[in-house]
Amino acid sequence: MSTSEGKGLVGESLQFASVLAESYDKIGISKRRYVSVILVPSALFFLLTVAVAAVVDQPLYIRLPIPLLGLLLFGAALLYPKLYLNSRKAAIEKQLHLVMTHMTVLSTTNIDRMEVFRTLAGEEEYGVLAEEIAHVVHLVDTWNQSLDDACRRRAKEVPSPALADFFDRLGYTLGAGQELSDFLLSEQDVMVQRYTTIYEGALGNMEVMKDLYMSMILSMTFALVFATVLPILTGTDPTATVSSVIAMFAFVQVGFYLAIRTMAPYDPVWYHPEEDAPSDLKLHAGLVVGVVGVAALLGITAGGIFGVTPVGLPDLLFFLDDVPLPLYIAVPITPLIVPGLLFRAEENRIAGRDEEFPNFIRALGSTESAKQATTSSVLESLRKKDFGPLSPDVERLYRRLKMRIETTRSWRLFAVDTRSYLIQKFSEMYVVGRGMGGDPKQLGELISRNMNNVNQLREQRRQATVTLIGLLYGITAASSFAFFIGLQVVSILAELSDGLSVDQFDFGKIIYAGVYDIPLIEFLLLLIILFNAVLSSLMIRTIDGGNKTNAYIHYVGLTWLGCLTAIGTKVLVTAILTI
Incomplete structure (x- = not known):
């Protein structure tokens, strides 16, 4: 690292520390109380976990997570004020365009300008923004400040630069004698441009996240293939290694889902009132059909497996001589596509x-x-x-x-x-x-x-969603193909090793086929396909902003794609390696 890069890194670190220290003054609790009640106990807990990890006589992979847990708690306590302010900033900026439009509409009517602020402060749906406007109203009504002074004072406290800039300019404009309606009407273009920039910036971040997600999932896929194949040469427990990598795989997917959920622009499509809409009966009926269908197929599948009922999945799929294991997962969830299609059709009508x-x-x-x-x-x-x-x-x-x-x-x-x-x-x-x-x-x-x-911004969002759908379906097919290539190669090698053992040469010391429980590993791989389908379908719904019930379509589609890829891969590898 060069000297200039080192100085830049130090400067950025000092700047972050300064911003973090300032955030401790804006969280609604005194800095001294926060440090003594939250920060110091979390630091002591971290030191305790380090001491426990040093004293406990256990393998490293068991001791290492203990101090990591303490470090995670201490880090969360240390960064919480900054994260809290960032969450309030995001909550403000995601609805700022609606509030400014609402404020502009009210300002063009015959009511007093303070009544405009009081009306918006009472709108609970605006959340943090309503609270910030209520602070301005409080300064005027309780402390007898003028509206322009209250806006300028509150501009110094709000966590959102966009809202701070708006309050500041509004205060100076009102102080100069301009009407509220004139100012807000002239601000419309600025507001629209700012909202467009924030929205497009969020969509741009989604593109970066998609590339990063693809890289991480492919890395986890290779790791899972190695965890499946290598034990046949090393003799380690493949179930333990595969389970560990699957846990990492799930952790990465959950992390990316939470990141995408945080970064996605706030733009809900559906309105959820207390009254029923004309289309609600059909939607509710479709949901009931889907749930009842899943419950019935699960009952038939489980009853056939455990011998409780005379009818099982093989009886439903009578046209198959032998029902592959992946179909035991894919078939029972298929009825969920009914409510998914109905909600998708209704969402298209809403659009x-x-x-x-x-x-x-x-x-x-x-x-x-x-x-x-x-x-x-x-x-x-x-x-x-x-x-x-x-x-x-x-x-x-x-x-x-x-x-x-x-x-x-x-x-x-x-x-x-x-x-x-x-x-x-x-x-x-x-x-x-x-x-x-x-x-x-x-x-x-x-x-x-x-x-x-x-x-117009929603159209860009739809295009980004289409790209994500193609990416997730491609990753699902590629991952399933890689998973079951490794498993089928191991299965065939295990069968070959049983027939190649002779008295003069013990193949068991070269190929450790006896450590494998093939059905259990196949079941674990199918579970990760199912988990991938859940998280991927939720990611799609998060990015396009639609109803979560629409995720059933992609949940069923991704599950079937993964399961059919698994079946096809097993057949293909078996045909190639047994020629």
């Missing part, structure tokens, strides 16, 4: 409604403003326009308003019908803005522009 909603809300606002008419009067002609998947929901909205159902409730039921998170948020903003005297044309254009931007 279609999201695409049409900007056109609908812009047309509604413009027509209301031009005709100076009520929403129900405008919808009477507007409902005849084709809004694709949104048209039936627009028709139901018109009928509710025509039947004199209260406006807010009619729009809430409209959001329930669409099942869309974005439509629920933006339609609520439109209704509140109209009810408080906002200009419908301005509201419609503002909401339409912001939702179009989100839809």
